Amino acid sequence: MSRHCLNCDGSAALTRFENEVATIEHAGLSAIVENLSGWRCAACDEVEFDADSAARYAASGDALVLRDRERQRKELRRIRRKLGLTQVAAARLTGGGHNAFSRYERGEAVPLPAVANLFRLLDKHPELLKELG
Numbered sequence: 001m002s003r004h005c006l007n008c009d010g011s012a013a014l015t016r017f018e019n020e021v022a023t024i025e026h027a028g029l030s031a032i033v034e035n036l037s038g039w040r041c042a043a044c045d046e047v048e049f050d051a052d053s054a055a056r057y058a059a060s061g062d063a064l065v066l067r068d069r070e071r072q073r074k075e076l077r078r079i080r081r082k083l084g085l086t087q088v089a090a091a092r093l094t095g096g097g098h099n100a101f102s103r104y105e106r107g108e109a110v111p112l113p114a115v116a117n118l119f120r121l122l123d124k125h126p127e128l129l130k131e132l133g
């Protein structure tokens with residue numbers, strides 16, 4: 001069976017691979033997905049997983065994103081409490097509406113990087129909180 005790459009010019013042949021292991025990384029977290037099979041382009045390295053491998057690879061990536069969000073959520077709550085802020089006061093500081101922090105901490109919304117970064121800075125330098133309105 002001969003297949004051709006749809007990613008480059010279409011003339012490069014794909015070669016079969018079986019039983020490979022991939023490491024997926026996201027935000028400093030990593031997961032290992034085993035027993036992957038599919039086709040790889042020798043010219044551009046594009047990979048086309050078999051359906052089962054593609055589904056497991058995607059699920060693993062999704063799980064990493066969820067783990068990262070869970071971690072961010074707990075970190076945000078820990079820092080807010082450390083700073084002695086209510087959810088409403090924290091939301092007043094960062095915008096996004098008075099329910100914003102409640103929604104972040106329940107995982108119903110993902111804070112902008114600016115919010116996460118500000119709280120990370122305040123975690124290291126809590127004395128700077130008094131500089132903020």
Ligand SMILES: [Zn+2]
Nearest residue numbers: 005008041044
């Ligand atoms: Zn290619």
